[in-house]
Amino acid sequence: MMEITPAHYTVLSAALFSIGVIGVLVRRNIIIIFMAIELMLNAVNINLVAHSQQVENLVGQAFVVFVIAVAAAEAAVGLGIILAFYRNKETVNIDEMNVMRW
């Protein structure tokens, strides 16, 4: 068993974040996009926690709690918007969401 170093955490975090970014950019279902954003947030959390442990400073840990709280709030607001949108347009396809243009 090799020792898990901060580098591993960083790579994992970067991979998760990349997956999240790609998910946001390529998927058309807004629910999926939402989940991809959660993925990016949690990638950041992993990063914070790992480096917090390494530099033996608890500020990072506390920060993660805030991020999770904000993510929960964001999920609540976001799902509410999605629900309202669905009632109007009967779809969750993000390509239909183009009313805010010229």
Added chain:
Amino acid sequence: MDLIWLIPVLPGIGAALNGLLGIRYFSKPVAAAIACATMAAALILSIFAFAQLLGAEHREHVVTLGHWIPPIPLQTVDGLGAFQAPWAFRLDPLSGMMILIVTGIGFLIHLYSSSYMGHEPRGAYVRFFCYLNLFCCFMLTLVLGSTFLVMFVGWEGVGLCSYLLIGFWYHKKSAADAGKKAFIVNRVGDFGFVLGVFLIFFTFGTIDFREVAEAASHMPVEGAAFGVLSTICLLLFVGAVGKSAQIPLYIWLPDAMEGPTPVSALIHAATMVTAGVYMVGRNAVLFSHAPMVMTTIAVVGGVTALMAASIGLVQTDIKKVLAYSTVSQLGYMFLATGVGAFAAGAFHLMTHAFFKALLFLGSGSVIHAMNDEQDMRKMGNMKLYMPITYVTMFVGALAIAGVPGLSGFFSKDEILYRTFLASPLLWGLAVITAGMTAFYMFRLIFMTFFGEYRGPSWGHDAEGHADQKDGDHAADDHGAHAWHGPHESPTLMTAPLMVLAVGAAVAGYVGIPAALGGSNAIEHFLEPVYVAESAAHAEEGEHAVAHLSHAAELGLMAFSVLIAGLGIALAYHLYVRRPKRSEELAANWAGAHRVLTNKYYVDEAYNATVIKGTMSGARGLWAVDRNVVDGAVNGAGWLTRALAWVSHVLDKYVVDGLINLVAWICAEGSYVFRRGQTGLIQNYAVASLFGVFACVTVYLVVRFMG
């Protein structure tokens, strides 16, 4: 006598009441009562004033109400003079006689009109009385005024009222035209009058009658040279010619017959048209210093008398006959004035006022009875239907014809006698005129009252009904009902006729000539007015005009009576005994008849010269106006429009063009950029990702490579 200013003011109040309130609020009887009451009050005042004047030692009284124009310095022939015009009224024998005529006859005509105008709608009826009262107000101002300017106020005022009353039925084009004609022709005369007044002030430095007469009496008589006095007199005479309808300005008077008949009686026979005679008499001192003008006046008067009488011979309109007769009689008055017999002129003015007012009112009564028919050829045998009118008009005709014993005889023979002394030639004219007067007057009487009835027939079943109603049918409202044939007029109309008939019969007895055993009272009564005060005493002894023996005077009288009698007999022969004969005569003398019927073509001549001239002049000026003045204005307008158009083009294509260009560039340019605005979140997210990559790349490059 101090209240004489009230005499003109009273009818003025009546006019104001009727004019301002009456047209809207007063009923017919109220309006007529106000008008008649103010005239009656003026008449009573006049009688009192006249009685006092008769009793006074010094028969002249001036009442000054105050200043109209306060003294202002104006240039006169010798230095600056004070031009002033007080509201001053002068009562002396001449104006005393005139106010009695105006208020007396005016009152009777007001009474007559209250019935004659009864068919008019209420508004027109009240308006009529307002005008009539206003006329009396101005006429009394004219005769009572003590300066030329106050007289001129009355002079213009009566002209205005004459215009208003001639055109009283203004919806009738001929009446409106006649009113305009009278007004315009009078303007010509008034212009002369005004110039005369200017010259009087310039010469004498005053416009008071008495002062002017005083000053003029000290100037030499302009026997040979045509000096300033002659000029003044000629200008004043132009005014008199216009107002009193003499050649060449008489043309308006016959047309003035378009007005209601009482108006013709009051204004165009008894009072206003005599204003010229009055004015000349008022300035007798001036005129007697200008013998050349006097000769002119006499000739104009004589020729007018003859010419108008000859036209009167063939007229068929009953009022036109009387109108030409009026012109002719006015000619007589001027003839008298022109030969220096001012008193005889004024005497004839008075008697004429009576019998001519009577004749006009009588003709009005006939016209009324004939349902507004004025053509004598459609009358006849009217004496059967209207005995009072017949008798009174017969008296009037006898008076105007100069039958001995009636008023016209005395005044006319006085004129003839004085004319004979001055110029037998003019006397000849006047005697021929007298014969014509008798002829056309009795032609009128015979055609109207004698012979067979030639008018339209009326329903015979209604005849008995009408006859029964004749006596008490005072309301006389046949305008609303069918016409029941000729009938006597109501009492309100016949009463003035009777009073005037008495006047026409006896008015002459104030001037019985010496040859007939009288003392010619009126001449002595009026004499002081015609001489300057200072001269009055000096001339007393040598005031002896050339005289003929009484026998010769009686001979002249007998001759003129004979001529008049011939005229009457001829009329009787032609129109009663052998009615066909007049038509034969007219056919045999067709040329002369046509000339007379067409009034010597004077109207046509005026039309061809003065009116056409004025019209073409006006047209010329109009063309200048239209082409030059309007052209300049329109040119300026066109230029402004052209400049505005240039400015508009600049604005539209240069200024607006720049603005639009900027906007267009922005609009077109924005097409490129708006492609980026897809509205798709993922596109934006890609863009921000690449932005992050770019930032990180720059960071890394700067950090590790630099």
